[in-house]
Amino acid sequence: NWPATLTMPLQRYCSYGAVTLGAYIALHSNSALDAGSVAGFMLLGGRVAGPLVSLASVMEDVQKAQASIEHVAWVLNRPNEKQALTHGLRPRFEGAIEFDEVTFKYEGAKTPALDKMSFKIPAGTMLGLVGRSGSGKSTVTRLLQGINRDYSGAIKIDGTDMREINLRHLRKSFGMVLQDNFLFRGSVRDNIISGRPGLSFEDAVSAARLAGAEEFIERLPNGYDTFIQEGSPNLSGGQKQRLAIARALVSNPKVLILDEATSALDPESEALVNANIQRIGKGRTMVIVSHRLSSLLDCDLIMVLDRGRTIDIGTHHELVERCAIYRHLWFQQNRHLDPEGFENDAKNSPALTQGR
Ligand SMILES: Nc1ncnc2c1ncn2[C@@H]1O[C@H](COP(=O)(O)OP(=O)(O)O)[C@@H](O)[C@H]1O
Numbered sequence: 001n002w003p004a005t006l007t008m009p010l011q012r013y014c015s016y017g018a019v020t021l022g023a024y025i026a027l028h029s030n031s032a033l034d035a036g037s038v039a040g041f042m043l044l045g046g047r048v049a050g051p052l053v054s055l056a057s058v059m060e061d062v063q064k065a066q067a068s069i070e071h072v073a074w075v076l077n078r079p080n081e082k083q084a085l086t087h088g089l090r091p092r093f094e095g096a097i098e099f100d101e102v103t104f105k106y107e108g109a110k111t112p113a114l115d116k117m118s119f120k121i122p123a124g125t126m127l128g129l130v131g132r133s134g135s136g137k138s139t140v141t142r143l144l145q146g147i148n149r150d151y152s153g154a155i156k157i158d159g160t161d162m163r164e165i166n167l168r169h170l171r172k173s174f175g176m177v178l179q180d181n182f183l184f185r186g187s188v189r190d191n192i193i194s195g196r197p198g199l200s201f202e203d204a205v206s207a208a209r210l211a212g213a214e215e216f217i218e219r220l221p222n223g224y225d226t227f228i229q230e231g232s233p234n235l236s237g238g239q240k241q242r243l244a245i246a247r248a249l250v251s252n253p254k255v256l257i258l259d260e261a262t263s264a265l266d267p268e269s270e271a272l273v274n275a276n277i278q279r280i281g282k283g284r285t286m287v288i289v290s291h292r293l294s295s296l297l298d299c300d301l302i303m304v305l306d307r308g309r310t311i312d313i314g315t316h317h318e319l320v321e322r323c324a325i326y327r328h329l330w331f332q333q334n335r336h337l338d339p340e341g342f343e344n345d346a347k348n349s350p351a352l353t354q355g356r
């Protein structure tokens with residue numbers, strides 16, 4: 001804005017100054033300057049000043065364009081995934097996952113989102129991830145899908161370094177359900193199959209059954225052919241989530257990731273989804289992120305994260321015994337189970353004692 005700000009008053013003062021000075025000279029001196037010349041001078045002066053001022057605004061435009069080009073270039077110049085999508089191994093996954101000293105920092109962040117994280121789970125494990133918000137739970141799931149790949153350390157699926165695995169194959173073999181899932185315009189069946197070639201109507205039906213969605217789909221006016229509008233205003237949150245789970249299950253993925261998938265649901269819908277989790281988890285590895293610990297009780301293992309580190313990993317009972325962060329979270333959410341031990345914890349966090 002500097003050029004424009006500077007030239008604007010200059011232009012004003014130039015023209016008013018010229019009028020004042022010209023008029024003064026024409027009235028008071030006997031020189032050749034008369035009123036006609038002053039008017040002529042003003043006209044011509046405007047012609048000269050105009051382009052100069054617009055030059056200033058051109059400079060502004062150039063700078064705006066530069067900034068926009070930089071933004072676009074930032075996106076376009078990112079390394080693309082083509083290499084990783086077309087090259088690499090295509091193993092048959094079993095679902096064993098290992099993180100070995102994985103450190104990852106988001107671009108522009110000061111502290112790493114994951115800090116030397118190490119853990120190992122065998123195939124078929126149902127793993128729960130808990131931790132404060134910002135502790136790195138979603139980051140673990142993103143790295144697992146190969147969305148962010150510039151980490152140090154190693155992530156291994158069934159012992160194979162993830163960097164060597166074909167990304168498209170990896171993502172096809174993994175299922176993912178987020179807190180808010182996008183259902184597009186189309187029938188229920190199309191939303192479940194969602195463009196994957198080679199899947200039939202039967203696949204959609206059995207995925208819906210496994211996800212606990214069959215019950216409400218059959219009550220819809222046209223069953224599986226019911227048309228869903230974009231944003232699906234005619235479905236409840238719980239119904240949407242169950243459809244999203246069906247969509248993730250339809251290709252029978254060996255690894256299924258649920259990142260706060262039930263967090264936005266009402267208790268009844270949440271219970272409905274959780275009731276199916278055990279069945280859904282049969283024969284596959286599950287990674288379940290939830291801030292409600294009660295929905296992780298059935299997990300084989302629960303991992304506690306804090307500031308990008310693995311604090312502890314174990315079963316619910318083990319963690320309640322030995323992990324302070326977990327115990328704190330658990331009794332925070334389940335005060336009715338409060339043993340006297342919590343009294344001591346509560347002293348350290350006065351906010352929790354209110355209303356007791
Ligand atoms: N796209 C991003 N860019 C920069 N920092 C991010 C990004 N996503 C997450 N982070 C940071 O990484 C850390 C871990 O985030 P996340 O894995 O989303 O936590 P959680 O899912 O446990 O709440 C946080 O400190 C967060 O601020």
Ligand SMILES: [Mg+2]
Binds near residue numbers: 137138139
């Ligand atoms: Mg998260």
